[in-house]
Amino acid sequence: MKTLSVPNLLGIKHLVKEDIDLIFETADHFKEVINRPIKKVPSLRDITIANLFFENSTRTKLSFELAEKRLSADVINFSASGSSVKKGETLIDTVNNILSMKVDIIVMRHPDVGAHEFLSRHVNTKIINAGDGTHEHPTQALLDSFSIRERLGDVAGKKVVIVGDILHSRVALSNIYALKLQGAEVKVCGPVTLIPKYIESLGVGVETDLRKALEWADVANMLRVQNERMDIKYFPSTREYTQLYGVNKKLLNSINSEVTIMHPGPINRGVEITSDVADSDQAIILNQVENGVAIRMACIYLLASQIKQ
Amino acid sequence: MSDKILLNSKKIQIILQRLACQLIENHGDFSNTVLIGLQPRGTYFAERIASILRDDYHVKNIKLGKLDITFYRDDFRRRDEPLNANSTEINFLVEGQKVVFIDDVLFSGRSINAALTAIQSYGRPAEVELLVLIDRRFSRHLPIQPDYKGATVDVINEEVVVVNWSNDTLSDAVYITNKKKK
Numbered sequence: 025m026k027t028l029s030v031p032n033l034l035g036i037k038h039l040v041k042e043d044i045d046l047i048f049e050t051a052d053h054f055k056e057v058i059n060r061p062i063k064k065v066p067s068l069r070d071i072t073i074a075n076l077f078f079e080n081s082t083r084t085k086l087s088f089e090l091a092e093k094r095l096s097a098d099v100i101n102f103s104a105s106g107s108s109v110k111k112g113e114t115l116i117d118t119v120n121n122i123l124s125m126k127v128d129i130i131v132m133r134h135p136d137v138g139a140h141e142f143l144s145r146h147v148n149t150k151i152i153n154a155g156d157g158t159h160e161h162p163t164q165a166l167l168d169s170f171s172i173r174e175r176l177g178d179v180a181g182k183k184v185v186i187v188g189d190i191l192h193s194r195v196a197l198s199n200i201y202a203l204k205l206q207g208a209e210v211k212v213c214g215p216v217t218l219i220p221k222y223i224e225s226l227g228v229g230v231e232t233d234l235r236k237a238l239e240w241a242d243v244a245n246m247l248r249v250q251n252e253r254m255d256i257k258y259f260p261s262t263r264e265y266t267q268l269y270g271v272n273k274k275l276l277n278s279i280n281s282e283v284t285i286m287h288p289g290p291i292n293r294g295v296e297i298t299s300d301v302a303d304s305d306q307a308i309i310l311n312q313v314e315n316g317v318a319i320r321m322a323c324i325y326l327l328a329s330q331i332k333q
Numbered sequence: 334m335s336d337k338i339l340l341n342s343k344k345i346q347i348i349l350q351r352l353a354c355q356l357i358e359n360h361g362d363f364s365n366t367v368l369i370g371l372q373p374r375g376t377y378f379a380e381r382i383a384s385i386l387r388d389d390y391h392v393k394n395i396k397l398g399k400l401d402i403t404f405y406r407d408d409f410r411r412r413d414e415p416l417n418a419n420s421t422e423i424n425f426l427v428e429g430q431k432v433v434f435i436d437d438v439l440f441s442g443r444s445i446n447a448a449l450t451a452i453q454s455y456g457r458p459a460e461v462e463l464l465v466l467i468d469r470r471f472s473r474h475l476p477i478q479p480d481y482k483g484a485t486v487d488v489i490n491e492e493v494v495v496v497n498w499s500n501d502t503l504s505d506a507v508y509i510t511n512k513k514k515k
Contacts, residue, residue: 053421060455065454
């Protein structure tokens with residue numbers, strides 16, 4: 025019988041290959057569950073989960089909430105706007121107050137890098153990272169790899185290029201860790217200003233020419249330009265960015281190999297990806313969303329199994 | 334080995350034939366009946382029963398599925414070891430059908446209880462029956478009894494009844510062994 029090697033899901037960096045295999049095996053079963061006429065299992069009927077979102081989220085929050093409800097957990101939601109955080113309450117105080125209401129698992133998104141690590145050292149509960157600043161977004165990386173595995177059969181040996189704003193992307197970092205752990209080859213592609221200086225130390229290649237990157241790749245994961253995290257101007261104009269790093273049908277058709285297109289959302293149609301690509305069979309964007317629920321069910325289930333009665 | 338053989342392959346063959354006949358008696362041509370093997374070990378037994386019905390009694394259109402009850406178990410977080418799931422394969426409608434659960438050993442009845450909850454995710458069966466190879470009497474935690482049973486055994490709780498299915502059926506065996514001491 026297998027269990028995760030970690031007590032919390034803080035980031036892919038802390039996982040081993042066997043953890044990812046176990047999460048995928050479990051997610052396979054949950055994917056079957058969410059396609060049944062009745063999509064709910066009673067496993068977590070005595071578990072309470074708090075979703076703490078200190079930063080905006082649509083699909084991740086919905087996906088987690090749905091995953092929790094499909095597992096029959098009791099769910100409470102918290103968003104920083106309109107909470108006591110605005111009145112000056114510290115993170116530890118906020119979380120401890122929630123935990124005194126007998127909450128078993130915390131799912132948290134926070135704008136500060138390392139907020140989850142910090143919290144895990146100060147509170148006694150299970151923590152799942154739903155995104156911390158520009159650092160990690162482990163469940164997104166897991167669902168991305170799961171979707172690659174589903175489409176291409178395996179992740180090992182596949183060539184994946186992550187295109188766009190690598191500098192501000194937690195999706196990129198978690199994906200790099202996850203893909204490397206599973207034996208994929210990874211390149212990042214984007215304007216040099218949006219590629220972190222020492223990214224190659226993670227064992228990934230850098231390509232600034234999108235066409236060359238796509239010709240090399242089996243999979244292209246297109247990232248959104250995160251204007252909200254940019255303190256300075258990293259490229260001259262959105263129009264220029266789109267011309268150099270936006271993927272469109274004409275570009276894809278001119279490439280010999282079939283590249284699978286992914287996007288973690290939200291999409292800026294016409295900027296990093298055009299509608300004819302996003303809505304094509306080449307794109308697995310909606311599969312990623314569906315798989316997100318199964319992956320999150322698996323992560324929650326496996327962590328909950330460590331909480332002894 | 335201190336294992337004690339309860340049933341050898343010959344006896345198991347006779348029992349399987351009897352159970353198949355009993356099923357035919359109650360379910361006729363199986364047009365409104367589905368067989369569901371419970372994961373993990375009931376599925377082998379269910380495949381045996383289904384192949385006897387098909388090959389020896391020429392029952393056509395046997396609907397055979399596999400049901401995993403891991404996510405429905407009542408001992409989640411109460412065991413020393415985590416529960417890992419198996420696959421569920423039910424490629425037909427259960428709504429309005431007569432469902433026959435097939436498992437190798439009936440012990441506490443908790444697995445069957447979980448299976449009764451799990452099957453409802455696929456619709457509302459007209460009725461549910463239970464077929465087991467071995468009924469361990471006097472060890473039930475719940476008011477669950479089999480409709481069809483191969484053999485009844487009385488063993489103490491420290492002993493485990495193991496059913497061994499072989500590919501060629503010649504080495505099929507049911508034996509009693511002691512629980513592994515950790």
